[in-house]
Amino acid sequence: MSEFLFRHINKFVSIDHSQYQAILPFFEEQQLEKKEVVIEANTKCVKLFFVEKGCLHSSFIDTAGMEKTVKFAIEGWWITDFMAFNNQQLTEFKTQAVEASSVYSITYSAYSDLLHQHPNLERYFRKIWEIAYGASIIRMKYVFEYSKEEMFNRFRENFPEFVERVPQYMLATFLGLTPEYLSKIRAKKLS
Known part of the structure; x- marks a missing residue:
């Protein structure tokens, strides 16, 4: 090992x-x-x-x-x-x-x-x-405190490795988003 x-x-x-x-x-x-x-x-x-x-x-x-x-x-x-x-x-x-x-x-x-x-x-x-x-507890704070877009942005800032490695549909459900909505957020951020 x-x-x-x-x-x-x-x-x-x-x-x-x-x-x-x-x-x-x-x-x-x-x-x-x-x-x-x-x-x-x-x-x-x-x-x-x-x-x-x-x-x-x-x-x-x-x-x-x-x-x-x-x-x-x-x-x-x-x-x-x-x-x-x-x-x-x-x-x-x-x-x-x-x-x-x-x-x-x-x-x-x-x-x-x-x-x-x-x-x-x-x-x-x-x-x-x-x-x-x-x-x-931090995840629950994100859910209660931030808009869906803010929640994704905070998550991306704190855990960039997940955003790059994890399939979008899994990340979306983890954040309480639909894959389509997450795709829109990401496209908006790129433009």
Whole structure:
């Protein structure tokens, strides 16, 4: 396994290479193809994913049968249905690779064992949960505070990598827009 996860953990807690080697067996390295589903909706959420390379998204199907993206994860981000994972419940969301991706996954059981055997990693994962929660609050602020056009512009300023990498229809549903409206906003910005 690469050093990417090691460096990411060390941004939040200090571990040495010896501890890193001890925690690696808790994870499974996976190569995902574009559009590969790693968590199906209405199944027990038993895995958490760290993106080493690529992009994943979580989505649901609304009552009109339209797919709505609720979150993305790129390099250095974690993704799952955090509430369903922590409570070992069914998830309402599908998690899928947006592009060919390299991820580390950990099952809930392995995650519990990891934290029991390496208690300093509880701080690391607490920080990850805090960041994920904070990001969801910021997204809600965007929805309530900004016009649709302002919301897109703020998102583009703060997360330009998503605007370039993610299919427009996914980005549109994530921002609560139609793909057609997002296309108009982008065309307006280019002219």
